[in-house]
Amino acid sequence: MxxxxxxxxxxxxxxxxxxxxxxxxxxxxxxxxxxxxxxxxxxxxxxxxxxxxxxxxxxxxxxxxxxxxxxxxxxxxxAPPSNIIFTYSYTVSPTTASSIFSAYQDFAKASAPPTLGLQASIGTPKSGNKVSIALTGVFYGSKADFNTAINPLLAKVPQPQSTNIKTYGWLDSLQVLGGQGLNTTIIPDGSDTFFAKSLMVPQETPMTQASIKSFFDYIGNQGASSDTSWFVLADLFGGQGSAVSAVPKDATAYAQRNGLINFQMYASSSNNAPPFPSDGLAFVNNMFTSITSKMPSDWKYGAYACYTDPTLSASEWQKRYYGDxxxxxxxxxxxxxxxxxxxxxxxxxx
Ligand SMILES: Cc1cc2nc3c(=O)[nH]c(=O)nc-3n(C[C@H](O)[C@H](O)[C@H](O)COP(=O)(O)OP(=O)(O)OC[C@H]3O[C@@H](n4cnc5c(N)ncnc54)[C@H](O)[C@@H]3O)c2cc1C
Missing domain, CATH: 3.30.465.10 (Uridine Diphospho-n-acetylenolpyruvylglucosamine Reductase; domain 3)
Incomplete structure (x- = not known):
């Protein structure tokens, strides 16, 4: 992460x-x-x-x-004095990944305290009909409180294949999360050739089992053979006590206060340089519709304006980013x- x-x-x-x-x-x-x-x-x-x-x-x-x-x-x-960065990793069948994600969504909605920042990071290994999924994030608090917070999730998922949990001070936690560090003057300039979509799952109508299964079946079947370099992040925005959802809906122009989980589906050309592979758009778009096609046709999902999707029509981006x-x-x-x-x-x- x-x-x-x-x-x-x-x-x-x-x-x-x-x-x-x-x-x-x-x-x-x-x-x-x-x-x-x-x-x-x-x-x-x-x-x-x-x-x-x-x-x-x-x-x-x-x-x-x-x-x-x-x-x-x-x-x-x-600054919180204790910041626990954690990752629970799995490489599993699409069916098991679906059940892990389903537990993640249930936990997100009902149990995750606001001191818990959490995401599901999803990919595939290079071959085989497998899915890699990591439940990862930061807990802002003590180790004892972290255990109390995370245990209801761990009780619903299989034993992880690997676990990494470490406590940091505030600045060190930012350094670790920043990957290449925080001093942008010494990080080499980078560029990417990519296509991304976002999907904001609303709190009141989360994903059904059928849509979760359809998404992980798609990832398991298509992910390893894609000629893009891709990842999916499913970030927990909402849930009980989330400060994002606590702001009244009309207080700011940001329109996704009811968002529970924000998917970012992101595919780059394999060397990050142009051209973007001709089948890359379809790969990401079909990943997206593997979810939406299994939800009711009037499903009121949103999209995150920070993750611009240039393929949305005017009526779609206006509705999905900004709603009413x-x-x-x-x-x-x-x-x-x-x-x-x-x-x-x-x-x-x-
Ligand atoms: C690798 C990567 C990781 C990301 N991770 C996250 C994440 O974890 N969470 C998240 O919320 N978002 C994330 N984003 C999305 C990010 O928040 C948006 O891309 C954001 O627009 C980036 O801002 P920027 O100023 O760097 O980009 P720019 O491309 O410079 O600007 C984006 C838009 O904002 C406008 N803009 C820039 N500065 C100003 C200003 N001072 N006043 C008015 N308009 C301005 C520009 O004109 C442009 O329209 C990520 C993006 C990338 C590329």
Whole structure:
């Protein structure tokens, strides 16, 4: 499990900003107290709950369409003294992976405390009809409390094939999660040629057994032979006491407060350079529909605007990213950015 230190605060805070500590504290955009924003007419304004509050609402979820944020002021928190990074790993049949994921989803919904940041990291070994699945994350608290928190999940899944659990101080935990470290001035620049999709599973209608099975059967059958280099992350956003879900739905432009688990399906060309393999789009799209095709046709899933999917039609990205906030975003956009200076294919009002 690694998180990249190179992700910039500008985009990250503008569309969401999820980390393993988000169930404890909220998204990065939830920490914003105020921002300085350069508008399309060249003026610099402050946005906060008391100044240009409509703009402040809009930039917490759709900032790139509204201006250039040159400064954020954020709430801060005392660093937790004990941060337990854990991974339980399996390489199993698609059927067993389905039952592990099903236990993960049940635990996510009913039992996971907000001090637990958790994701399922999914892939395949190079050959065979197998699935690798790792339940991994950070617990912000003591070892004793971690055991109490995680045991209801462990009781429902098979014995892991490997386990790694270590306690860190705050900064060390960030270094470990950052993989290549936190000093972005010495991390070599990288680039990727990729296609990604997201799927936000709503809390009130989680995935059915049929859709979980269909997804893992697809992964088991197609994953090893794909000529892309791919991964799937299923991040726990919601569940009991999650600070992401605790924010009232209309408090910010971010529209996925009812999201339980956010899937990121991500495939790169094998050497990360162009061209993207011609069958790569179908590989990811079929992975996505392996889930949605087994859910009711009116399933109200969402998508995470930070994980842009360029293949969504206008009506789809408007609905899936922004839901019923889209109309309000368009009207605030007409006030602050009427001349389409901040335009891109999925910009508000485009
Ligand atoms: C490898 C990788 C891992 C990721 N992991 C996570 C994760 O764990 N959690 C998560 O929530 N997201 C994650 N993301 C998604 C990430 O949050 C978004 O891609 C985000 O938009 C990145 O912001 P950026 O400023 O680095 O990107 P950029 O590509 O520079 O910007 C993205 C958009 O934001 C706009 N923008 C940038 N800065 C500003 C600013 N100051 N004011 C206004 N608009 C601005 C840009 O114009 C562009 O439209 C990941 C992305 C990558 C590539």
């Amino acid at each position: 690694t998180f990249l230190a190179e992700v910039g605060v500008g985009g990250h805070s503008g569309c969401g900003g999820f980390g393993l500590d988000s169930r404890l504290w909220g998204l990065l955009l939830d920490q914003a107290l105020s921002a300085k924003v350069v508008l399309s007419n060249g003026t610099l304004v402050t946005a906060s709950s008391s100044e240009n509050s409509d703009l402040f609402w809009a930039i917490r979820g759709a900032a790139p369409s509204f201006g250039i944020v040159t400064e954020y002021r954020y709430k801060t928190y005392p 906030h889209y109309a309000r975003l368009v009207s605030i956009h007409q006030k602050y950015a009427p001349n389409s200076v901040f335009r891109y294919p999925q910009a508000i009002g485009s």
